[in-house]
Amino acid sequence: xxxxxxxxxxxxxxxxxxxxxxxxxxxxxxxxxxxxxxxxxxxxxxxxxxxxxxxxxxxxxxxxxxxxxxxxxxxxxxxxxxxxxxxxxxxxxxxxxxxxxxxxxxxxxxxxxxxxxxxxxxxxxxxxxxxxxxxxxxxxxxxxxxxxxxxxxxxxxxxxxxxxxxxxxxx
Numbered sequence: 462x463x464x465x466x467x468x469x470x471x472x473x474x475x476x477x478x479x480x481x482x483x484x485x486x487x488x489x490x491x492x493x494x495x496x497x498x499x500x501x502x503x504x505x506x507x508x509x510x511x512x513x514x515x516x517x518x519x520x521x522x523x524x525x526x527x528x529x530x531x532x533x534x535x536x537x538x539x540x541x542x543x544x545x546x547x548x549x550x551x552x553x554x555x556x557x558x559x560x561x562x563x564x565x566x567x568x569x570x571x572x573x574x575x576x577x578x579x580x581x582x583x584x585x586x587x588x589x590x591x592x593x594x595x596x597x598x599x600x601x602x603x604x605x606x607x608x609x610x611x612x613x614x615x616x617x618x619x620x621x622x623x624x625x626x627x628x629x630x631x632x
Contacts, residue, residue, distance in 0.1 A: 462525065483508075487515050519567045519629070520553050523603055526632045527563075530556035539564070541589050550582050561599050562590070568604040568613070576602075577616055584620035600624040603632070 465471040475482065481498030485491050493508045508517065524533055537555035541548055554565040564583065568576060583600050590598050600622050602613045610626045617624035 483510065485510075485514055487518065491518055513570075516553075516567050516569055519569055519603055520565065522629075522632050523554065523565055523567075523601070523627075526627075527556065527558050530558060532557050537564075539586060541586060543589055548582075548585065550579070550586055560596070562596050563599050563601050565601045565603065568602050568609060573609070573612060576613060580613075580616045580620055580622060584622050587622055597623060602626045603629075605629050 463471075465474060475492050478498070481494060481501060482492045483495050485493075491514060493514070494502070494504070499505055499507075508514065520535065524530070533554060533556045535554050537552045539550050539552065539555065550564075552564040553567045556563050556565070566576070566579060580600070587598050587600070590596065600617060602610075602624065604610055604613065604626060605628065607628065610628055613626045614624065617626075
C-alpha cells in the first residue's frame with residue numbers, strides 16, 4: 462500500500478517512529494499513533510489501549526479491499542423518518558462503491574441475535590431507501606467463520622436485503 466519494499470524495510474521505518482506509536486500484537490504487530498504522533502500530523506489520538514483494535518483493523522481491511530472509498534464514513538449514523546416516527550442505525554462504516562451505497566457491519570465479537578436485530582432494522586431502512594428511489598443499498602458483513610457467514614446470508618435473504626458477506630480469509 463505504501464510501497465515500502467520489504468517487510469524488513471517497513472519494520473525499520475516503524476522502529477524509527479516508535480516514539481509516536483503504540484504497538485499491539487493481534488496475530489501480527491499492529492501499529493497506531495499515540496497522542497504525540499496524532500498531534501504531530503494534526504489529528505487526535507482516537508485509539509486507546511483498551512480500544513477494540515481487532516474490530517478497527519477489520520474495518521480498515523474493508524477500506525483497503527474496496528480501494529479507499531472517497532466518502533468512507535466510520536461509525537456512520539443513518540437517520541430517516543417514516544410515518545411520523547424517527548429511526549436511526551449506526552453502521553461500522555458507510556461508503557459508495559461503483560455507484561452503490563454500502564453499509565458495513567464488522568462481525569468479530571457480536572452476538573448473532575444482535576446481528577439478526579440489525580438485519581431487521583436494515584430491512585426497514587433499505588425498503589425506505591428503495592421507496593425514495595435513492596438507490597439500491599448493500600449490507601456488507603465482514604466476519605470470521607463460514608458458519609456465521611451462512612447464517613448472516615440466510616437472514617439477509619429472509620428479509621430481502623441485498624448483501625455481501627466476506628470472511629477474513631476472503632479479503
